[in-house]
Amino acid sequence: MxxxxxxxxxxxxxxxxxxxxxxxxxxxxxxxxxxxxxxxxxxxxxxxxxxxxxxxxxxxxxxxxxxxxxxxYPQRPLYPDDAASRAEMDVFVDWFNRVWKVPPNAIAAELVKAKPNEKRIAEWGAELLARLDLFERLLADRGHLLGEDFSAADCVAFPFLEYAVLPLPDGDDELFHRVLRDYQPLGDTHPRVESWIRRVDTRPRA
Ligand SMILES: N[C@@H](CCC(=O)N[C@@H](CS)C(=O)NCC(=O)O)C(=O)O
The missing domain is CATH 3.40.30.10 (Glutaredoxin)
Structure with a gap:
Protein backbone atom coordinates (compact mmCIF):
# COMPACT_ATOMS: atom_id res chain seq x y z
CA MET A 1 0.00 0.00 0.00
CA TYR A 73 2.64 2.70 -12.54
CA PRO A 74 2.46 3.49 -16.27
CA GLN A 75 -1.26 2.73 -16.58
CA ARG A 76 -3.41 5.74 -17.50
CA PRO A 77 -0.38 7.83 -18.46
CA LEU A 78 0.14 11.42 -17.38
CA TYR A 79 3.16 12.00 -19.63
CA PRO A 80 3.34 11.60 -23.41
CA ASP A 81 5.22 8.68 -24.91
CA ASP A 82 7.19 10.34 -27.66
CA ALA A 83 10.46 12.05 -26.78
CA ALA A 84 9.66 15.52 -28.17
CA SER A 85 6.25 15.81 -26.46
CA ARG A 86 7.77 14.52 -23.23
CA ALA A 87 10.47 17.21 -23.46
CA GLU A 88 7.73 19.87 -23.92
CA MET A 89 5.94 18.55 -20.85
CA ASP A 90 9.16 18.68 -18.81
CA VAL A 91 9.79 22.26 -19.98
CA PHE A 92 6.27 23.32 -18.97
CA VAL A 93 6.58 21.73 -15.51
CA ASP A 94 10.00 23.26 -14.96
CA TRP A 95 8.71 26.70 -16.08
CA PHE A 96 5.75 26.41 -13.75
CA ASN A 97 7.89 25.45 -10.78
CA ARG A 98 10.74 27.88 -11.32
CA VAL A 99 9.10 30.84 -13.07
CA TRP A 100 5.33 30.88 -12.55
CA LYS A 101 5.61 30.27 -8.80
CA VAL A 102 7.92 33.22 -8.19
CA PRO A 103 5.40 36.14 -8.14
CA PRO A 104 2.79 34.61 -5.78
CA ASN A 105 5.52 33.50 -3.35
CA ALA A 106 7.15 36.93 -3.54
CA ILE A 107 3.82 38.70 -2.90
CA ALA A 108 3.11 36.50 0.13
CA ALA A 109 6.62 37.13 1.50
CA GLU A 110 6.17 40.89 0.98
CA LEU A 111 2.75 41.03 2.63
CA VAL A 112 4.06 39.77 5.96
CA LYS A 113 6.63 42.55 6.16
CA ALA A 114 5.95 45.53 8.40
CA LYS A 115 5.96 47.84 5.37
CA PRO A 116 5.08 45.88 2.23
CA ASN A 117 6.52 47.37 -0.96
CA GLU A 118 3.29 48.15 -2.84
CA LYS A 119 5.09 48.91 -6.10
CA ARG A 120 6.80 45.52 -6.18
CA ILE A 121 3.54 43.80 -5.24
CA ALA A 122 1.79 45.54 -8.15
CA GLU A 123 4.54 44.40 -10.54
CA TRP A 124 4.32 40.79 -9.40
CA GLY A 125 0.51 41.01 -9.57
CA ALA A 126 0.78 42.19 -13.18
CA GLU A 127 3.01 39.19 -13.96
CA LEU A 128 0.42 36.81 -12.54
CA LEU A 129 -2.32 38.47 -14.57
CA ALA A 130 -0.30 38.22 -17.77
CA ARG A 131 0.15 34.51 -17.11
CA LEU A 132 -3.61 34.01 -16.95
CA ASP A 133 -3.65 35.28 -20.54
CA LEU A 134 -1.01 32.70 -21.38
CA PHE A 135 -3.11 29.91 -19.87
CA GLU A 136 -6.16 31.16 -21.79
CA ARG A 137 -4.14 30.77 -24.99
CA LEU A 138 -2.76 27.35 -23.97
CA LEU A 139 -6.37 26.19 -23.68
CA ALA A 140 -7.44 27.41 -27.12
CA ASP A 141 -9.01 24.53 -29.03
CA ARG A 142 -8.10 21.82 -26.51
CA GLY A 143 -9.48 20.48 -23.29
CA HIS A 144 -6.35 20.55 -21.16
CA LEU A 145 -3.16 22.56 -20.82
CA LEU A 146 -0.84 20.63 -23.11
CA GLY A 147 -3.34 18.67 -25.16
CA GLU A 148 -6.81 17.19 -25.30
CA ASP A 149 -6.16 14.83 -22.39
CA PHE A 150 -5.55 15.45 -18.69
CA SER A 151 -1.79 15.27 -18.05
CA ALA A 152 1.00 16.03 -15.60
CA ALA A 153 0.78 19.67 -16.72
CA ASP A 154 -2.76 19.90 -15.33
CA CYS A 155 -1.74 18.13 -12.09
CA VAL A 156 1.07 20.65 -11.64
CA ALA A 157 -0.80 23.89 -12.43
CA PHE A 158 -4.39 23.29 -11.32
CA PRO A 159 -3.80 23.36 -7.53
CA PHE A 160 -2.44 26.91 -7.91
CA LEU A 161 -4.86 28.27 -10.50
CA GLU A 162 -8.03 26.87 -8.95
CA TYR A 163 -8.05 29.73 -6.42
CA ALA A 164 -8.94 32.09 -9.29
CA VAL A 165 -12.41 30.53 -9.39
CA LEU A 166 -13.10 28.24 -6.47
CA PRO A 167 -13.76 29.56 -2.96
CA LEU A 168 -11.14 28.98 -0.29
CA PRO A 169 -12.05 25.73 1.49
CA ASP A 170 -13.33 25.96 5.06
CA GLY A 171 -10.41 26.16 7.48
CA ASP A 172 -7.91 27.24 4.82
CA ASP A 173 -6.29 30.35 6.27
CA GLU A 174 -2.99 30.23 4.36
CA LEU A 175 -1.85 33.62 3.20
CA PHE A 176 -0.36 32.07 0.04
CA HIS A 177 -3.79 30.78 -0.97
CA ARG A 178 -5.40 34.20 -0.40
CA VAL A 179 -2.70 35.65 -2.66
CA LEU A 180 -3.58 33.09 -5.34
CA ARG A 181 -7.24 34.14 -5.05
CA ASP A 182 -6.75 37.91 -4.80
CA TYR A 183 -4.09 38.32 -7.50
CA GLN A 184 -5.74 36.13 -10.12
CA PRO A 185 -9.01 37.98 -10.74
CA LEU A 186 -10.55 36.07 -13.63
CA GLY A 187 -13.70 38.12 -14.16
CA ASP A 188 -15.26 37.02 -17.41
CA THR A 189 -12.14 37.61 -19.47
CA HIS A 190 -10.70 34.09 -19.26
CA PRO A 191 -13.58 31.74 -20.12
CA ARG A 192 -11.35 28.83 -21.11
CA VAL A 193 -9.34 29.00 -17.89
CA GLU A 194 -12.56 29.15 -15.89
CA SER A 195 -14.13 26.14 -17.59
CA TRP A 196 -10.83 24.19 -17.34
CA ILE A 197 -10.74 24.88 -13.57
CA ARG A 198 -14.35 23.75 -13.17
CA ARG A 199 -13.70 20.67 -15.30
CA VAL A 200 -10.53 19.58 -13.50
CA ASP A 201 -12.22 20.23 -10.15
CA THR A 202 -14.71 17.42 -10.90
CA ARG A 203 -11.83 14.92 -10.98
CA PRO A 204 -11.23 12.65 -7.98
CA ARG A 205 -8.29 13.13 -5.60
CA ALA A 206 -6.67 10.35 -3.54
N1 LIG B 1 9.17 21.55 -4.20
C1 LIG B 1 8.35 20.91 -3.22
C2 LIG B 1 7.72 21.96 -2.33
C3 LIG B 1 6.98 21.32 -1.19
C4 LIG B 1 6.34 22.36 -0.29
O1 LIG B 1 6.71 23.55 -0.26
N2 LIG B 1 5.38 21.88 0.50
C5 LIG B 1 4.66 22.75 1.40
C6 LIG B 1 3.17 22.41 1.37
S1 LIG B 1 2.43 22.87 -0.18
C7 LIG B 1 5.17 22.53 2.80
O2 LIG B 1 5.36 21.42 3.26
N3 LIG B 1 5.41 23.65 3.49
C8 LIG B 1 5.81 23.63 4.84
C9 LIG B 1 6.85 24.63 5.19
O3 LIG B 1 7.24 25.42 4.31
O4 LIG B 1 7.26 24.61 6.34
C10 LIG B 1 7.25 20.08 -3.94
O5 LIG B 1 6.93 20.38 -5.10
O6 LIG B 1 6.76 19.12 -3.33
Missing part, protein backbone atom coordinates in the same frame (compact mmCIF):
# COMPACT_ATOMS: atom_id res chain seq x y z
CA UNK A 2 1.26 3.48 -0.89
CA UNK A 3 1.53 6.04 1.88
CA UNK A 4 1.22 9.79 1.31
CA UNK A 5 2.43 12.30 3.88
CA UNK A 6 0.22 15.35 3.55
CA UNK A 7 -1.07 18.48 5.20
CA UNK A 8 -4.59 19.84 4.71
CA UNK A 9 -5.08 22.25 1.76
CA UNK A 10 -1.53 21.77 0.42
CA UNK A 11 -1.18 22.72 -3.25
CA UNK A 12 1.80 20.44 -3.83
CA UNK A 13 0.00 17.52 -2.17
CA UNK A 14 -3.05 18.10 -4.40
CA UNK A 15 -0.81 17.58 -7.45
CA UNK A 16 -0.04 14.08 -6.24
CA UNK A 17 -3.62 13.40 -5.08
CA UNK A 18 -4.87 14.17 -8.61
CA UNK A 19 -2.21 11.93 -10.18
CA UNK A 20 -2.86 8.99 -7.85
CA UNK A 21 -6.62 9.13 -8.44
CA UNK A 22 -6.14 9.44 -12.20
CA UNK A 23 -4.07 6.26 -12.17
CA UNK A 24 -6.59 4.49 -9.95
CA UNK A 25 -4.05 4.14 -7.12
CA UNK A 26 -5.01 4.21 -3.48
CA UNK A 27 -2.78 5.65 -0.80
CA UNK A 28 -2.97 5.67 2.94
CA UNK A 29 -2.82 9.25 4.23
CA UNK A 30 -0.30 10.22 6.92
CA UNK A 31 -1.63 13.58 8.09
CA UNK A 32 1.21 15.85 9.13
CA UNK A 33 0.69 18.60 11.68
CA UNK A 34 2.02 21.68 9.84
CA UNK A 35 3.62 22.80 13.10
CA UNK A 36 5.33 19.46 13.79
CA UNK A 37 7.42 18.01 10.95
CA UNK A 38 9.08 15.31 13.08
CA UNK A 39 7.42 12.32 11.38
CA UNK A 40 7.85 13.53 7.81
CA UNK A 41 11.47 14.41 8.56
CA UNK A 42 12.03 10.94 9.99
CA UNK A 43 10.44 9.30 6.96
CA UNK A 44 12.16 11.36 4.27
CA UNK A 45 15.04 13.34 5.78
CA UNK A 46 13.40 16.68 4.95
CA UNK A 47 10.37 18.57 6.34
CA UNK A 48 8.14 19.29 3.34
CA UNK A 49 5.07 17.48 2.01
CA UNK A 50 4.18 15.64 -0.14
CA UNK A 51 6.22 12.53 0.55
CA UNK A 52 5.27 9.23 -1.03
CA UNK A 53 6.34 5.94 0.50
CA UNK A 54 6.07 2.86 -1.71
CA UNK A 55 7.61 -0.11 0.05
CA UNK A 56 11.30 0.73 0.36
CA UNK A 57 11.04 3.73 -1.95
CA UNK A 58 10.68 7.16 -0.33
CA UNK A 59 10.07 9.99 -2.78
CA UNK A 60 9.67 13.67 -1.96
CA UNK A 61 9.01 16.74 -4.10
CA UNK A 62 5.67 16.70 -5.97
CA UNK A 63 7.25 16.74 -9.44
CA UNK A 64 9.57 13.86 -8.64
CA UNK A 65 6.62 11.94 -7.20
CA UNK A 66 4.63 12.43 -10.44
CA UNK A 67 7.61 11.18 -12.45
CA UNK A 68 8.05 8.21 -10.10
CA UNK A 69 4.37 7.27 -10.35
CA UNK A 70 4.52 7.41 -14.14
CA UNK A 71 7.52 5.14 -14.28
CA UNK A 72 6.37 2.66 -11.66
Missing amino acids: LRLYRTPHSTNVERVALALAHKGLEAESEWVDPADRKDVRKASGQPLVPVLVDGDEVVFDSTRILEYLEER
Whole structure:
Protein backbone atom coordinates (compact mmCIF):
# COMPACT_ATOMS: atom_id res chain seq x y z
CA MET A 1 0.00 0.00 0.00
CA LEU A 2 1.26 3.48 -0.89
CA ARG A 3 1.53 6.04 1.88
CA LEU A 4 1.22 9.79 1.31
CA TYR A 5 2.43 12.30 3.88
CA ARG A 6 0.22 15.35 3.55
CA THR A 7 -1.07 18.48 5.20
CA PRO A 8 -4.59 19.84 4.71
CA HIS A 9 -5.08 22.25 1.76
CA SER A 10 -1.53 21.77 0.42
CA THR A 11 -1.18 22.72 -3.25
CA ASN A 12 1.80 20.44 -3.83
CA VAL A 13 0.00 17.52 -2.17
CA GLU A 14 -3.05 18.10 -4.40
CA ARG A 15 -0.81 17.58 -7.45
CA VAL A 16 -0.04 14.08 -6.24
CA ALA A 17 -3.62 13.40 -5.08
CA LEU A 18 -4.87 14.17 -8.61
CA ALA A 19 -2.21 11.93 -10.18
CA LEU A 20 -2.86 8.99 -7.85
CA ALA A 21 -6.62 9.13 -8.44
CA HIS A 22 -6.14 9.44 -12.20
CA LYS A 23 -4.07 6.26 -12.17
CA GLY A 24 -6.59 4.49 -9.95
CA LEU A 25 -4.05 4.14 -7.12
CA GLU A 26 -5.01 4.21 -3.48
CA ALA A 27 -2.78 5.65 -0.80
CA GLU A 28 -2.97 5.67 2.94
CA SER A 29 -2.82 9.25 4.23
CA GLU A 30 -0.30 10.22 6.92
CA TRP A 31 -1.63 13.58 8.09
CA VAL A 32 1.21 15.85 9.13
CA ASP A 33 0.69 18.60 11.68
CA PRO A 34 2.02 21.68 9.84
CA ALA A 35 3.62 22.80 13.10
CA ASP A 36 5.33 19.46 13.79
CA ARG A 37 7.42 18.01 10.95
CA LYS A 38 9.08 15.31 13.08
CA ASP A 39 7.42 12.32 11.38
CA VAL A 40 7.85 13.53 7.81
CA ARG A 41 11.47 14.41 8.56
CA LYS A 42 12.03 10.94 9.99
CA ALA A 43 10.44 9.30 6.96
CA SER A 44 12.16 11.36 4.27
CA GLY A 45 15.04 13.34 5.78
CA GLN A 46 13.40 16.68 4.95
CA PRO A 47 10.37 18.57 6.34
CA LEU A 48 8.14 19.29 3.34
CA VAL A 49 5.07 17.48 2.01
CA PRO A 50 4.18 15.64 -0.14
CA VAL A 51 6.22 12.53 0.55
CA LEU A 52 5.27 9.23 -1.03
CA VAL A 53 6.34 5.94 0.50
CA ASP A 54 6.07 2.86 -1.71
CA GLY A 55 7.61 -0.11 0.05
CA ASP A 56 11.30 0.73 0.36
CA GLU A 57 11.04 3.73 -1.95
CA VAL A 58 10.68 7.16 -0.33
CA VAL A 59 10.07 9.99 -2.78
CA PHE A 60 9.67 13.67 -1.96
CA ASP A 61 9.01 16.74 -4.10
CA SER A 62 5.67 16.70 -5.97
CA THR A 63 7.25 16.74 -9.44
CA ARG A 64 9.57 13.86 -8.64
CA ILE A 65 6.62 11.94 -7.20
CA LEU A 66 4.63 12.43 -10.44
CA GLU A 67 7.61 11.18 -12.45
CA TYR A 68 8.05 8.21 -10.10
CA LEU A 69 4.37 7.27 -10.35
CA GLU A 70 4.52 7.41 -14.14
CA GLU A 71 7.52 5.14 -14.28
CA ARG A 72 6.37 2.66 -11.66
CA TYR A 73 2.64 2.70 -12.54
CA PRO A 74 2.46 3.49 -16.27
CA GLN A 75 -1.26 2.73 -16.58
CA ARG A 76 -3.41 5.74 -17.50
CA PRO A 77 -0.38 7.83 -18.46
CA LEU A 78 0.14 11.42 -17.38
CA TYR A 79 3.16 12.00 -19.63
CA PRO A 80 3.34 11.60 -23.41
CA ASP A 81 5.22 8.68 -24.91
CA ASP A 82 7.19 10.34 -27.66
CA ALA A 83 10.46 12.05 -26.78
CA ALA A 84 9.66 15.52 -28.17
CA SER A 85 6.25 15.81 -26.46
CA ARG A 86 7.77 14.52 -23.23
CA ALA A 87 10.47 17.21 -23.46
CA GLU A 88 7.73 19.87 -23.92
CA MET A 89 5.94 18.55 -20.85
CA ASP A 90 9.16 18.68 -18.81
CA VAL A 91 9.79 22.26 -19.98
CA PHE A 92 6.27 23.32 -18.97
CA VAL A 93 6.58 21.73 -15.51
CA ASP A 94 10.00 23.26 -14.96
CA TRP A 95 8.71 26.70 -16.08
CA PHE A 96 5.75 26.41 -13.75
CA ASN A 97 7.89 25.45 -10.78
CA ARG A 98 10.74 27.88 -11.32
CA VAL A 99 9.10 30.84 -13.07
CA TRP A 100 5.33 30.88 -12.55
CA LYS A 101 5.61 30.27 -8.80
CA VAL A 102 7.92 33.22 -8.19
CA PRO A 103 5.40 36.14 -8.14
CA PRO A 104 2.79 34.61 -5.78
CA ASN A 105 5.52 33.50 -3.35
CA ALA A 106 7.15 36.93 -3.54
CA ILE A 107 3.82 38.70 -2.90
CA ALA A 108 3.11 36.50 0.13
CA ALA A 109 6.62 37.13 1.50
CA GLU A 110 6.17 40.89 0.98
CA LEU A 111 2.75 41.03 2.63
CA VAL A 112 4.06 39.77 5.96
CA LYS A 113 6.63 42.55 6.16
CA ALA A 114 5.95 45.53 8.40
CA LYS A 115 5.96 47.84 5.37
CA PRO A 116 5.08 45.88 2.23
CA ASN A 117 6.52 47.37 -0.96
CA GLU A 118 3.29 48.15 -2.84
CA LYS A 119 5.09 48.91 -6.10
CA ARG A 120 6.80 45.52 -6.18
CA ILE A 121 3.54 43.80 -5.24
CA ALA A 122 1.79 45.54 -8.15
CA GLU A 123 4.54 44.40 -10.54
CA TRP A 124 4.32 40.79 -9.40
CA GLY A 125 0.51 41.01 -9.57
CA ALA A 126 0.78 42.19 -13.18
CA GLU A 127 3.01 39.19 -13.96
CA LEU A 128 0.42 36.81 -12.54
CA LEU A 129 -2.32 38.47 -14.57
CA ALA A 130 -0.30 38.22 -17.77
CA ARG A 131 0.15 34.51 -17.11
CA LEU A 132 -3.61 34.01 -16.95
CA ASP A 133 -3.65 35.28 -20.54
CA LEU A 134 -1.01 32.70 -21.38
CA PHE A 135 -3.11 29.91 -19.87
CA GLU A 136 -6.16 31.16 -21.79
CA ARG A 137 -4.14 30.77 -24.99
CA LEU A 138 -2.76 27.35 -23.97
CA LEU A 139 -6.37 26.19 -23.68
CA ALA A 140 -7.44 27.41 -27.12
CA ASP A 141 -9.01 24.53 -29.03
CA ARG A 142 -8.10 21.82 -26.51
CA GLY A 143 -9.48 20.48 -23.29
CA HIS A 144 -6.35 20.55 -21.16
CA LEU A 145 -3.16 22.56 -20.82
CA LEU A 146 -0.84 20.63 -23.11
CA GLY A 147 -3.34 18.67 -25.16
CA GLU A 148 -6.81 17.19 -25.30
CA ASP A 149 -6.16 14.83 -22.39
CA PHE A 150 -5.55 15.45 -18.69
CA SER A 151 -1.79 15.27 -18.05
CA ALA A 152 1.00 16.03 -15.60
CA ALA A 153 0.78 19.67 -16.72
CA ASP A 154 -2.76 19.90 -15.33
CA CYS A 155 -1.74 18.13 -12.09
CA VAL A 156 1.07 20.65 -11.64
CA ALA A 157 -0.80 23.89 -12.43
CA PHE A 158 -4.39 23.29 -11.32
CA PRO A 159 -3.80 23.36 -7.53
CA PHE A 160 -2.44 26.91 -7.91
CA LEU A 161 -4.86 28.27 -10.50
CA GLU A 162 -8.03 26.87 -8.95
CA TYR A 163 -8.05 29.73 -6.42
CA ALA A 164 -8.94 32.09 -9.29
CA VAL A 165 -12.41 30.53 -9.39
CA LEU A 166 -13.10 28.24 -6.47
CA PRO A 167 -13.76 29.56 -2.96
CA LEU A 168 -11.14 28.98 -0.29
CA PRO A 169 -12.05 25.73 1.49
CA ASP A 170 -13.33 25.96 5.06
CA GLY A 171 -10.41 26.16 7.48
CA ASP A 172 -7.91 27.24 4.82
CA ASP A 173 -6.29 30.35 6.27
CA GLU A 174 -2.99 30.23 4.36
CA LEU A 175 -1.85 33.62 3.20
CA PHE A 176 -0.36 32.07 0.04
CA HIS A 177 -3.79 30.78 -0.97
CA ARG A 178 -5.40 34.20 -0.40
CA VAL A 179 -2.70 35.65 -2.66
CA LEU A 180 -3.58 33.09 -5.34
CA ARG A 181 -7.24 34.14 -5.05
CA ASP A 182 -6.75 37.91 -4.80
CA TYR A 183 -4.09 38.32 -7.50
CA GLN A 184 -5.74 36.13 -10.12
CA PRO A 185 -9.01 37.98 -10.74
CA LEU A 186 -10.55 36.07 -13.63
CA GLY A 187 -13.70 38.12 -14.16
CA ASP A 188 -15.26 37.02 -17.41
CA THR A 189 -12.14 37.61 -19.47
CA HIS A 190 -10.70 34.09 -19.26
CA PRO A 191 -13.58 31.74 -20.12
CA ARG A 192 -11.35 28.83 -21.11
CA VAL A 193 -9.34 29.00 -17.89
CA GLU A 194 -12.56 29.15 -15.89
CA SER A 195 -14.13 26.14 -17.59
CA TRP A 196 -10.83 24.19 -17.34
CA ILE A 197 -10.74 24.88 -13.57
CA ARG A 198 -14.35 23.75 -13.17
CA ARG A 199 -13.70 20.67 -15.30
CA VAL A 200 -10.53 19.58 -13.50
CA ASP A 201 -12.22 20.23 -10.15
CA THR A 202 -14.71 17.42 -10.90
CA ARG A 203 -11.83 14.92 -10.98
CA PRO A 204 -11.23 12.65 -7.98
CA ARG A 205 -8.29 13.13 -5.60
CA ALA A 206 -6.67 10.35 -3.54
N1 LIG B 1 9.17 21.55 -4.20
C1 LIG B 1 8.35 20.91 -3.22
C2 LIG B 1 7.72 21.96 -2.33
C3 LIG B 1 6.98 21.32 -1.19
C4 LIG B 1 6.34 22.36 -0.29
O1 LIG B 1 6.71 23.55 -0.26
N2 LIG B 1 5.38 21.88 0.50
C5 LIG B 1 4.66 22.75 1.40
C6 LIG B 1 3.17 22.41 1.37
S1 LIG B 1 2.43 22.87 -0.18
C7 LIG B 1 5.17 22.53 2.80
O2 LIG B 1 5.36 21.42 3.26
N3 LIG B 1 5.41 23.65 3.49
C8 LIG B 1 5.81 23.63 4.84
C9 LIG B 1 6.85 24.63 5.19
O3 LIG B 1 7.24 25.42 4.31
O4 LIG B 1 7.26 24.61 6.34
C10 LIG B 1 7.25 20.08 -3.94
O5 LIG B 1 6.93 20.38 -5.10
O6 LIG B 1 6.76 19.12 -3.33
